[in-house]
Amino acid sequence: MVVIIHADASPEERTEIARALVAAGTQGALHPVHAAAGDLYVADGAAIGARARARLAALPGVVRVVDVPVPYPLASRTLQPARTVVPVGNVRIGGGEPVIIAGPCAVADETRIFAAAEAARAAGAHILRGGAYKPRTSPYSFQGLGAEGVELLARAGAAVGLPVVTEVMEPGLVGAVATHADILQVGSRNMQNFPLLRAVGRAGRPVLLKRGFAATIEEWLLAAEYVLAEGNPHVILCERGIRGFDPQTRNVLDLACVPLLARLTHLPVIVDPSHATGRRELVVSLAVAAVAAGADGVMVEMQPEPETAISDAAQTIGPEELRALVSQARAVRAALDGAAVLA
Ligand code: PEP
Numbered sequence: 001m002v003v004i005i006h007a008d009a010s011p012e013e014r015t016e017i018a019r020a021l022v023a024a025g026t027q028g029a030l031h032p033v034h035a036a037a038g039d040l041y042v043a044d045g046a047a048i049g050a051r052a053r054a055r056l057a058a059l060p061g062v063v064r065v066v067d068v069p070v071p072y073p074l075a076s077r078t079l080q081p082a083r084t085v086v087p088v089g090n091v092r093i094g095g096g097e098p099v100i101i102a103g104p105c106a107v108a109d110e111t112r113i114f115a116a117a118e119a120a121r122a123a124g125a126h127i128l129r130g131g132a133y134k135p136r137t138s139p140y141s142f143q144g145l146g147a148e149g150v151e152l153l154a155r156a157g158a159a160v161g162l163p164v165v166t167e168v169m170e171p172g173l174v175g176a177v178a179t180h181a182d183i184l185q186v187g188s189r190n191m192q193n194f195p196l197l198r199a200v201g202r203a204g205r206p207v208l209l210k211r212g213f214a215a216t217i218e219e220w221l222l223a224a225e226y227v228l229a230e231g232n233p234h235v236i237l238c239e240r241g242i243r244g245f246d247p248q249t250r251n252v253l254d255l256a257c258v259p260l261l262a263r264l265t266h267l268p269v270i271v272d273p274s275h276a277t278g279r280r281e282l283v284v285s286l287a288v289a290a291v292a293a294g295a296d297g298v299m300v301e302m303q304p305e306p307e308t309a310i311s312d313a314a315q316t317i318g319p320e321e322l323r324a325l326v327s328q329a330r331a332v333r334a335a336l337d338g339a340a341v342l343a
């Protein structure tokens with residue numbers, strides 16, 4: 001249940017609403033959410049009886065009481081049926097042409113990130129990616145260039161006119177990364193790092209939220225809810241494969257989640273076939289399949305001379321493959337736009 005109250009409801013009215021929630025048998029916790037358009041959404045997980053609900057709805061300061069049949073009201077389409085479009089510079093993520101994000105797994109040095117940026121732009125990508133703070137399974141693997149890497153990425157993006165996305169792993173670094181990055185990435189391993197989710201929710205930048213490799217769709221949407229509840233409406237979901245049993249691929253790409261999420265949430269959804277498969281020869285096909293399934297875009301690891309990549313070389317494609325990906329993705333989207341659509 002969600003109680004929507006006027007943004008200018010007085011403290012006394014808010015106290016009365018909180019009391020009525022307690023009297024109705026809920027936890028009584030008002031979770032103020034800094035929602036858009038003047039109204040303040042207050043979510044409370046519990047369902048209440050019809051009479052208590054009517055009493056609540058009649059209180060001064062209450063706009064309406066809404067039943068939301070899922071625990072992620074802000075991410076759900078119940079309160080917001082219209083699709084969210086996330087603006088990033090001149091790029092619009094959601095609802096338009098498929099947005100292509102490309103770049104190396106990790107920023108290696110100035111020469112290579114500038115070359116990757118130029119290749120990404122030339123192939124038709126819209127956004128440049130590159131990890132500077134890398135979540136590595138082994139503490140002995142390359143951990144990324146850190147702050148220097150973020151700055152190099154931003155300079156490379158600016159040089160070719162592309163916005164940039166990079167991962168932030170710690171709440172304490174969100175502010176610093178947000179001064180250079182156009183989109184803040186929360187990685188798979190951090191999908192349920194709740195202090196980090198709250199911090200990026202307050203950072204004033206769009207958030208690319210990757211699915212945890214063992215996360216259910218509901219857990220993923222609840223992670224998005226953390227960001228939305230901090231007042232940041234610009235969350236992009238990124239499916240990147242979930243752990244399976246077959247070592248032939250790094251993960252199992254869950255493409256079913258794409259049309260499913262279109263029903264469950266208004267947030268844009270993109271797909272990362274690089275981490276999903278771990279194999280560069282599979283990346284283009286699955287990127288195109290993702291667009292066919294309705295994805296709003298894809299994110300791929302790409303750099304010139306991909307076999308020399310400092311990390312994730314086996315799944316990194318080259319500029320030629322990116323060019324093929326871009327033209328095939330556009331063709332598939334155009335074919336879908338011209339076809340009859342199932343409701
Ligand atoms: C990445 O995109 O750089 C990355 C580390 O991916 P994931 O968090 O999905 O493993």
Ligand code: MN
Nearest residue numbers: 105301311312
């Ligand atoms: Mn990688």
